[in-house]
Amino acid sequence: MKLDELKAHLKPGEVYRRADLAQWSKSVDRHIQALVESNVLQKLSQGLYYCQKKTVFGQTPPDEEILVHQFLKDDRFLLMSPNLYNTLGVGTTQLYNKRVVYNHKRHGEFMLGKRTFSFCIKPHFPKKVTKEFLLVDLVNNLENLAEDKEQVLEKVYSKREFFDVKKLERATKNYGSVRTRKLLGKLLSAESNTAYAI
Incomplete structure (x- = not known):
């Protein structure tokens, strides 16, 4: 599945631009929406996304x-x-x-x-x-x-x-x-x- 291929490139704790994600998907906007809805990605601002990182204390914010x-x-x-x-x-x-x-x-x-x-x-x-x-x-x-x-x-x-x-x-x-x-x-x-x- 193409969405799984995109997810395979994501590293928890990393911040991505839409252009970064587009290199791994031909339907990047649809895939981004699905990843945001499933809490894999968090939208930070227009075109900027955070791959959520989980710890025993919960989700950690992106490194500044x-x-x-x-x-x-x-x-x-x-x-x-x-x-x-x-x-x-x-x-x-x-x-x-x-x-x-x-x-x-x-x-x-x-x-x-x-x-x-x-x-x-x-x-x-x-x-x-x-x-x-x-x-x-x-x-x-x-x-x-x-x-x-x-x-x-x-x-x-x-x-x-x-x-x-x-x-x-x-x-x-x-x-x-x-x-x-x-x-x-x-x-x-x-x-x-x-x-x-x-």
Whole structure:
């Protein structure tokens, strides 16, 4: 049976585009519908499907890195959460129910499965999140924070000794907005832990 041939190619935990599945079926839309109805595949968004993976704890959601890679058809992206700002110790405590994806191709908010991803086109971003990049990113997004912005910035300036200055200089130059470069320039050139207003 042709449907069984398609199923034989599927790997639990993998995310597929319709074009991926079409190479194994001449009636791909009918077969996809049958696989979704039988809970073999889960529709994540238009043309994007997840081969469900079962564990003793039930169905597991798709790995976010795999999901974003298939959505973009590109591995040049950085997946992060604004919740990471809370690890810097600069007074942020808000929890955000979203993932941010810095990339070169897509912009806007997309619901993939049951999760919301905010895709932002950026010319430059690192391959991995570092605390120096995180600080630069926080200052880039200062206006979007729920906390008091001046208090957060004061805490940023008081944390100078917790960062590798050279790495922070590089991150500021490579990833900071004009305003962020100006604000963090004060931190990088400061001889004391003086706070500056926004």
